[in-house]
Structures are given as structure tokens and as C-alpha cells.
Amino acid sequence: MRLPSLDARLEAVLALIRAGTHADIGSDHAHLPIRLIAQGRAERCVVVELHPGPLAHARGNVARARLAARIEVRAGDGFGPLAPGEVDSASVTGMGAGTIAGILRRAGEGRLPPALVLQPNDSPGPLRVWAREHGYHLRAERLIPGHWPYPVLRLERRPGDDPAYQGLPLAAALRYGPHLLREGATLLRRQVWADIVRLTPLAAPGRTAQTQLETARAALEVLGGDGH
Numbered sequence: 448m449r450l451p452s453l454d455a456r457l458e459a460v461l462a463l464i465r466a467g468t469h470a471d472i473g474s475d476h477a478h479l480p481i482r483l484i485a486q487g488r489a490e491r492c493v494v495v496e497l498h499p500g501p502l503a504h505a506r507g508n509v510a511r512a513r514l515a516a517r518i519e520v521r522a523g524d525g526f527g528p529l530a531p532g533e534v535d536s537a538s539v540t541g542m543g544a545g546t547i548a549g550i551l552r553r554a555g556e557g558r559l560p561p562a563l564v565l566q567p568n569d570s571p572g573p574l575r576v577w578a579r580e581h582g583y584h585l586r587a588e589r590l591i592p593g594h595w596p597y598p599v600l601r602l603e604r605r606p607g608d609d610p611a612y613q614g615l616p617l618a619a620a621l622r623y624g625p626h627l628l629r630e631g632a633t634l635l636r637r638q639v640w641a642d643i644v645r646l647t648p649l650a651a652p653g654r655t656a657q658t659q660l661e662t663a664r665a666a667l668e669v670l671g672g673d674g675h
């Protein structure tokens with residue numbers, strides 16, 4: 448069997464998953480669950496798809512990979528088709544942060560597993576805020592080059608405050624990522640500088656751009672300040 452190849456973004460998601468039973472919500476092609484099973488990173492997967500086209504795509508690929516006994520494809524919205532406690536990990540990738548946040552909100556606490564890997568196509572800030580408000584700690588973050596920098600977050604349900612944010616300016620850590628800020632990756636540094644260049648002419652007292660500029664400057668300070 449020829450395994451499906453993943454782009455760099457989904458390779459990063461794959462590397463952050465190890466599970467007994469994993470759910471891939473909004474899977475489309477089902478390439479991620481096929482690779483999870485083939486590489487022994489999950490024992491069993493459930494694919495959830497909302498739309499008929501991607502649902503058929505996922506079913507066809509799972510059948511061709513001869514993995515129908517270990518990857519079940521279900522039609523439905525988000526975590527709705529899963530029983531509470533059925534999966535111990537889930538991924539939601541390749542969608543806007545607002546769409547992902549909606550899927551998490553509609554799931555309710557009961558259906559959400561203790562580990563989540565999220566890959567929004569835009570700013571992950573709202574997902575970091577959601578995690579802090581719903582008892583998840585940010586355990587790992589990646590920023591993957593592509594059409595634009597793709598954020599990948601691994602969250603784990605843990606008690607108490609998330610230690611990842613300790614000692615960091617909160618607004619900057621929520622916007623740019625506490626682990627990414629500490630690592631000081633070049634891609635993040637470029638993103639912060641791009642924000643500073645874009646926001647500087649727009650900023651004025653009382654404007655949102657002013658607050659955003661202050662957040663970007665606080666991030667730059669954590670990153671060590673100079674150099675583009």
C-alpha cells in the first residue's frame with residue numbers, strides 16, 4: 448500500500464499525536480488518520496465529516512488503504528457523532544480559528560477528549576483563550592511555513608493555571624504563543640516585525656491598532672528586541 452503523503456502542516460500535526468483512539472474532525476481526504484494508523488501512532492481512528500463530497504473522499508481513501516476495520520468514517524457535525532469518552536484525542540485542522548472554536552463550543556465538555564491538536568488557518572489567539580477558559584494547557588506549539596505560517600497547537604486537559612504563560616506578558620503570549628515566544632523562531636520574529644510595520648502608521652491613542660502595536664512590541668521584547 449502506498450501511504451498518502453502529508454504537507455508540512457499535517458506532518459507537524461501527525462508528530463503531535465499519539466493515542467489509543469483518535470478522532471479527526473473535518474478530515475476530508477482522511478490522509479492524517481491513515482498515516483496515524485500506518486505509523487502506529489493510533490490504534491483506532493474515527494473520521495467525522497460534515498459534507499457529502501469529503502465524506503465519500505474519506506470513505507474511498509480508507510477503503511483503498513484497506514483500513515476500514517481500524518478507521519471508522521461517520522457523517523456529522525464536529526464532536527456530535529462521538530459518544531462521551533469514546534476517543535482520547537482529537538484533531539481539528541485546516542479551518543479558520545472561528546470555525547474550530549465553534550466546533551469546540553458545540554461539543555460541550557462531555558464529548559471533548561483530554562488531548563486536542565488544533566491547526567487553524569488564521570490567528571490561533573482565540574483558541575489559546577478558549578483553552579485557558581476550558582481547563583486545557585498548551586503543551587506544544589509549532590509554526591509551519593506554507594502559503595502563510597500555519598500554527599499547530601497541542602492542548603491537554605490539566606488542572607490549575609497553564610504554566611506555559613508564567614512570566615510572559617499575557618496579551619503577547621495569547622497572540623503569538625507562549626512556547627513560540629520562548630523559542631524565538633525566525634518565522635515568529637518575522638511575523639511580529641510585520642505586525643509592527645503594519646500597525647505603526649495606524650496606531651493612535653484609543654485605537655485598536657495602538658493596543659495591537661503594544662502587544663507586538665511586548666512580544667518583540669520577549670524575543671530579544673532587535674533584528675528583522
Ligand SMILES: C[S@@+](CC[C@H](N)C(=O)[O-])C[C@H]1O[C@@H](n2cnc3c(N)ncnc32)[C@H](O)[C@@H]1O
Binds near residue numbers: 539
Ligand atoms: C479545508 S478542509 C481541511 C481538511 C483536513 N482537515 C486538512 O487539514 O487538510 C475542512 C474540512 O472540514 C469539514 N468540516 C467543516 N466543518 C465541519 C464540521 N462542523 N464538522 C465536521 N466536518 C466539518 C469540511 O467538509 C472539509 O472537508
